[in-house]
Amino acid sequence: MTASGAALGPLADPAYGHGPLSLGDTPPERLRGQLHTMLRIRMAEQHLALMRRDGLIGGPVHLGAGQEAVAVGVSQWLRGTDRVFGGHRSHSHLIALGGSLHGLFAEVLGKDTGLSRGMGGSMHLWDQPRGFYGSVPIVAGTVPLAVGAALAARMQSTGDVAVAYFGDGAVEEGVVQESLNLARMLKAPVLFVVENNLFSSHMHISLRQPSNATVRFAQAHDIRAELVDGNDVVAVQGAAERLVGHARRGEGPGFLEAVTYRWYGHVDWRDDVDVGVNRSIADLENWRARDPIGRLAAALKAAGEWSDGRHEAATMEIRGEIDQAWQQAVADPYPAPEALLDRVYAARRAARP
Ligand SMILES: Cc1ncc(C[n+]2csc(CCOP(=O)(O)OP(=O)(O)O)c2C)c(N)n1
Incomplete structure (x- = not known):
């Protein structure tokens, strides 16, 4: 690949990949689970968007x-x-690991029951x-912390990645390049x-950047890499299986570039169609049609493995979970003022379990 122009080709084209996914031989049971998790993430975020818009999140x-x-x-x-x-x-990273919606919501609201005890908000999650x-x-x-954690896992012989x-x-930050280099030299499982x-x-x-494909940085560092449509969960999991396996076997780091698009603007609930140079309403509509959830649901339906009724039931179940988690988080207490420095200095942290 040359590092010039639109190296991603059709993957970056908003009009690409609107049809149902190709499911291959991925077990339907697993795909249904992934659909449910994607819905859980989507609906939780849509809820947060509305709450932020309505001034309920600070x-x-x-x-x-x-x-x-x-x-x-x-x-x-x-x-x-x-x-x-x-x-x-x-x-999404937190919820995909099975993270608690209540813990997320409480954190976003600054409550003591939040994942970071209400001290961090949406950008400081920990589970x-x-x-x-x-x-x-x-x-x-x-990024460098992940390399260090990978090295620690290897020193502990846990087989973890x-x-x-x-x-x-x-990737425009120098520390990413340093991390890629170090990970490759030390064969860190990351x-x-x-x-x-x-x-x-x-x-x-x-x-x-002179190219729209960031995978070129993996190639420069001789790291095993894959480039996929990030709105195709079958493609993502296939590549991730290979790369996680590679790292877990001690063969070195992996690099996965997943091409995707965010429906909301950079921050909060707005579309950002009026501030970006290249973010047009037409692009946004096209990317919305390349919906990772809609494409998987359509493919599962076509295969007789999903139905409108099941979709409705999943949506209702998640709606109930969101409502309950939100109400609980709203009712929860804020941290005590004297807890402000807890978890900042080791001595104070020791004093508070
Ligand atoms: C070191 C640093 N520089 C700049 C910022 C301001 N900033 C916050 S998010 C962001 C954009 C990051 O873009 P990207 O890494 O592509 O992630 P995305 O927002 O697209 O998910 C910037 C520049 C920051 N938070 N930290």
């Missing part, structure tokens, strides 16, 4: 609706002792029991997952 929320297939396809191959890291847009070692808003900030999710904007949604804040990748 801090910003970076939503990844439209990108659900990436985290769900990758998480398929992870276990609770693996170490997963995210960034500012990480609701170590489920393997989510944390997200922070410093772009690319957790680490995963670093980051965006196409994050999977780098780039969710290439073509934008960094409001700027299209064509205005920031």
Whole structure:
């Protein structure tokens, strides 16, 4: 691949991939589970968008609706002792690991029952029991941490892997290149997952990089890599299975570039069709038609493995979970003022279980 122009080809074309997915020999039971998880992520984020719009959430929320297939396809191959890291847009990464909606909502509301005890909000999520070692808003900030966690896992001979999710904007940070180099030299069991949604804040990748394919950085570092349609959960899981297996067997890091698109703007509920240079209403509509959930549901229906009735029932069940989790989080207490420095300094942390 030459590092020039639109190296992603049709994968970056909003008009590409509107039809049902090709399911191959993926077991239908697994696909139904993935559909359910994607719906859970989508509906939780849509709920957060509305609550933010209506002024019920004080801090910003970076939503990844439209990108659900990436985290769900990758998480398929992870276990609770693996170490997963995210960034500012990480609701999907957490929920795909089975994260609690109540813990997420309470965190977003700044409540003591939140995943980070209400101290961080949407961009500081942590759920170590489920393997989510944390997200922070410093772009690319957790990528080197994932390499370190992978090395620690190898030193402990656990067979665990680490995963670093980051965006196409994050590859512009020098620390990502250092992390790729170190991981390759030390054969760290880490999977780098780039969710290439073509934008960094409001700027299209064509205005920031000489190629729209970030997989070229893996090739430069001699790291095994795959490039997939990130709105095709079958493709994502196939590539992730190979790359996670490669890392788990001690053969070195992997790099997965998943091309996708976020339905909401950079932050909060707006569309951002009026601020971006290349984010047009037509593009957004096309990408919405390339819906990872709709495409999987259509394919399962065509195969006789899903129905409108099942879809409705799944939606109702998740709606109930969201309503209950939200009401609980709203009713929960805020942290005590004297807890402000807990978990910042070791001595204070020791004093508070
Ligand atoms: C080190 C650093 N630089 C800049 C920012 C401001 N910032 C927050 S999100 C963002 C865009 C990141 O784009 P990308 O990595 O592609 O992720 P996406 O938002 O598309 O999911 C920027 C520039 C930041 N938070 N941290």
